[in-house]
Amino acid sequence: MKITLLVVGRTADRLYAEGIRDYLERAGHYVPCEMEVIPELKNTKSLSREQQKEKEGELILKAIQPGDCAVLLDEHGKEFRSVEFAAWMEKKMHAVNRRLVFVVGGPYGFSPAVYQAAQDKISLSKMTFSHQMVRLVFAEQLYRAMNILNNGPYHHE
Numbered sequence: 001m002k003i004t005l006l007v008v009g010r011t012a013d014r015l016y017a018e019g020i021r022d023y024l025e026r027a028g029h030y031v032p033c034e035m036e037v038i039p040e041l042k043n044t045k046s047l048s049r050e051q052q053k054e055k056e057g058e059l060i061l062k063a064i065q066p067g068d069c070a071v072l073l074d075e076h077g078k079e080f081r082s083v084e085f086a087a088w089m090e091k092k093m094h095a096v097n098r099r100l101v102f103v104v105g106g107p108y109g110f111s112p113a114v115y116q117a118a119q120d121k122i123s124l125s126k127m128t129f130s131h132q133m134v135r136l137v138f139a140e141q142l143y144r145a146m147n148i149l150n151n152g153p154y155h156h157e
């Protein structure tokens, strides 16, 4: 199984980008990890928020392949403590053969079609993060989960 973090638009902040790369590389010692970037839409000023979500949604759905398990990162999703997320990951790693795809929405979130296509929704907090920052928070939690499952020293209860 492979883990994909699917995001809309490149990571604009160099410090975030470095952090994301670092945590995905560290998590990659335990399970193959990659970040897939859907190119940012052009001329978004001429689109309503709903239209932008629709268009981004079409690109997200195109990037999800048959056999993938798509999990949305969404502030209204299931909440976990880090050890619970690690246990959830362990189950997924046994159940999913192809890619476990964690999807971050665009600046205005997901279209209804993306919600319909997803298997699950996970929240990282009740608070809302920017679509840029959530990538870094998730990458750290993914590494933490992998470290917990492998009895590493990173996490302390």
Ligand SMILES: C[S@@+](CC[C@H](N)C(=O)[O-])C[C@H]1O[C@@H](n2cnc3c(N)ncnc32)[C@H](O)[C@@H]1O
Pocket: 072, 073, 074, 075, 076, 103, 104, 105, 106, 107, 108, 109, 110, 122, 123, 124, 125, 126, 127, 128, 129, 130, 131, 134
């Ligand atoms: C700025 S938020 C979108 C906010 C809001 N849903 C909206 O309708 O405008 C952009 C994306 O970041 C991710 N995100 C933000 N906060 C999150 C959280 N607490 N947990 C998980 N994902 C989050 C989600 O993928 C969301 O679609």
